[in-house]
Amino acid sequence: MRQLGYQAVDHVVARWKGLEGDRPWQGASRADMEALLHLDAPEEGTDPGELMEEAVAQIFPYAGRIDHPRFLGFVPSSPGWPAVLADILISGHNCFQGTWLESAGPSQVELTVLEWFREWIGMPAGGGGVLTSGGSAANLLAVVTAREEAGWPRRPVVYVSDQGHSSLRRGARIAGFRPDEIRVLPTGADRKLQPGEVARALARDRDQGHTPVMVCANGGATNTGTVDPLGELAQLCREEGVWFHVDAAYGGFAVLTPEGRQVLEGLGQADSVTLDPHKWLFQSYECGCLMVRDPVKLESAFHISAEYLQDTALRDGQVNFGDRGIQLTRSFRALKVWLTVRTVGRQALEDAVGQGMTLARQAGARIQEEEELELLHPPALGVVCFRYRPGGGSRDEGALEELNARIQDRLLEAGDAMMSSTRLAGRYSLRFCILNHRTRWADLDHILDRVLAEGRALVAESEAS
Numbered sequence: 001m002r003q004l005g006y007q008a009v010d011h012v013v014a015r016w017k018g019l020e021g022d023r024p025w026q027g028a029s030r031a032d033m034e035a036l037l038h039l040d041a042p043e044e045g046t047d048p049g050e051l052m053e054e055a056v057a058q059i060f061p062y063a064g065r066i067d068h069p070r071f072l073g074f075v076p077s078s079p080g081w082p083a084v085l086a087d088i089l090i091s092g093h094n095c096f097q098g099t100w101l102e103s104a105g106p107s108q109v110e111l112t113v114l115e116w117f118r119e120w121i122g123m124p125a126g127g128g129g130v131l132t133s134g135g136s137a138a139n140l141l142a143v144v145t146a147r148e149e150a151g152w153p154r155r156p157v158v159y160v161s162d163q164g165h166s167s168l169r170r171g172a173r174i175a176g177f178r179p180d181e182i183r184v185l186p187t188g189a190d191r192k193l194q195p196g197e198v199a200r201a202l203a204r205d206r207d208q209g210h211t212p213v214m215v216c217a218n219g220g221a222t223n224t225g226t227v228d229p230l231g232e233l234a235q236l237c238r239e240e241g242v243w244f245h246v247d248a249a250y251g252g253f254a255v256l257t258p259e260g261r262q263v264l265e266g267l268g269q270a271d272s273v274t275l276d277p278h279k280w281l282f283q284s285y286e287c288g289c290l291m292v293r294d295p296v297k298l299e300s301a302f303h304i305s306a307e308y309l310q311d312t313a314l315r316d317g318q319v320n321f322g323d324r325g326i327q328l329t330r331s332f333r334a335l336k337v338w339l340t341v342r343t344v345g346r347q348a349l350e351d352a353v354g355q356g357m358t359l360a361r362q363a364g365a366r367i368q369e370e371e372e373l374e375l376l377h378p379p380a381l382g383v384v385c386f387r388y389r390p391g392g393g394s395r396d397e398g399a400l401e402e403l404n405a406r407i408q409d410r411l412l413e414a415g416d417a418m419m420s421s422t423r424l425a426g427r428y429s430l431r432f433c434i435l436n437h438r439t440r441w442a443d444l445d446h447i448l449d450r451v452l453a454e455g456r457a458l459v460a461e462s463e464a465s
């Protein structure tokens, strides 16, 4: 057992040490993967040491290295070593963390970690929550809790921003909201929800016999990093008696820094907040979180008694985390966060998050200096949206889109960088999401050099043909 354990650890260490010299992404066709990896379930066993070698040689190479310093697509994740070590301990101990009866110690650690988060986001004392598989699960729990709190009205409506994450709409759909009960509100030119518009939408719906149940704002929109005016929206929702949820899955841990606390002002006034420690708190998958101002509301939404669980009845302040969400069987995710924060300390986390924001600003400054690059949105919480735009001759949006998509492909093929793209008011945008503690300015500078070089080469090729 020890020898195989060391073998697994050695592989992870070798991967981390070799990461920078490796490509940030390697894809493959289904046919190639089928040929390489499909097999019938074996009747007989094989030496696990050999199988680990096989996995390392044949499976892991065909995956995005989302912890690579030049993997800047979507929302990357770059766990620290304490989180990985905790994963070994978690699966080796396999605690059942659905009830206090079966996991008093782990449940207390989850309460402790949630208390740290509560303080960090500025939620009043008494707030709490639950760790989840990720941000999507947390958003679903928020929608269900809001509807329960509203008393299951007949014609309920949920409001999301047009910059809101898709998991909010999916959560509402799973919770039984029909498409015409999910309002996607337009944002202003700054891509933020406008409290006046939100108020008008609530009034319009009430006039038409609907019951507004919940307003969902962004605490770091996935597209651009934008934060909605949280304080104003919190006040509006309080006055309207509507649940106020902030999806801060990716951006929430910016509160560790003074700048982030300022940008996210008002976050602690929300009724619920989604956080994703597996994004900007350097945790391995899966580790999400829903924080609520009043955990009793979470328990009212999810607790269901069962005869076979009668032994798990609670005494004096104990918590059954199985009553705070959809999972009864839950793993001890809190250990990852606990081991990380205790190993490195809060200050190191602040530094790592702050570094992402500084790098985003630096990238934004260089983009603005370069005549052939266009910043499409001011850098926010580690996200930078931009495109290549050659000087001379007018180019329509279609041509710019094709050009930038080809630049992106070329950087991917060359192994320079994994970026992803998005659309801002219909315009195609390249996008950096800089959350990785391994990313340095040299990485970003190199990628911007390569964007310029490939852009120029593509323009020259099209002019020559």
Ligand SMILES: Cc1ncc(COP(=O)(O)O)c(C=O)c1O
Pocket: 075, 133, 134, 135, 136, 137, 139, 165, 167, 220, 221, 222, 247, 248, 249, 250, 251, 276, 288
């Ligand atoms: C703002 C936001 N909310 C929710 C999610 C979904 O989180 P998860 O992928 O952990 O389910 C994401 C993922 O990128 C996100 O950026």
